[in-house]
Amino acid sequence: GQQLNQSPQSMFIQEGEDVSMNCTSSSIFNTWLWYKQDPGEGPVLLIALYKAGELTSNGRLTAQFGITRKDSFLNISASIPSDVGIYFCAGRSYGQNFVFGPGTRLSVLP
């Protein structure tokens, strides 16, 4: 079946630093989603991507749909303490359900 890999698995950064994480797939996807999940809460959609090469921003967050359609990247600029959480990517091929990556756990040190 389809599988997603996310890297890094976890990261510790200083407040104010920029963050980069990515998601790779063994299959071609036509939609990529990025979610953030706080402890005890449901995932919250950050950015949705629908076209290869697409670059989309949401405040300090920027995500890109890789041109191979097998990867996606999420960048966070000037991190703040509330960026702490788990970031999940999710991808879907046409006619399939979304597949979730294992998540990147972000910790921000003051």
Add this chain to the structure above:
Amino acid sequence: DTEVTQTPKHLVMGMTNKKSLKCEQHMGHRAMYWYKQKAKKPPELMFVYSYEKLSINESVPSRFSPECPNSSLLNLHLHALQPEDSALYLCASSQTQGAAGANVLTFGAGSRLTVL
């Protein structure tokens, strides 16, 4: 209204109890989903309803019984659960089940289930 509402937030039940989790959305979405999430793991798909009909059952044990009374409501009936069923149960919805257009998953806050 752009929310998916789940109740209860927390549920503790014994292995012989019967309980239900409830989910509601008023976004006009015609696909609704149940996911199970264990600690530090991604959500794992359990069931999908499309236009109030069960579309996908990911080989979930029969002690979990989904129900979609109407296009806004989704229930998950629980009976004779095991301690390993303790998890965060997430409901989600999307415009439709298909992959066309801006079809994203909107999640509720989840119901934290503990089975004793």
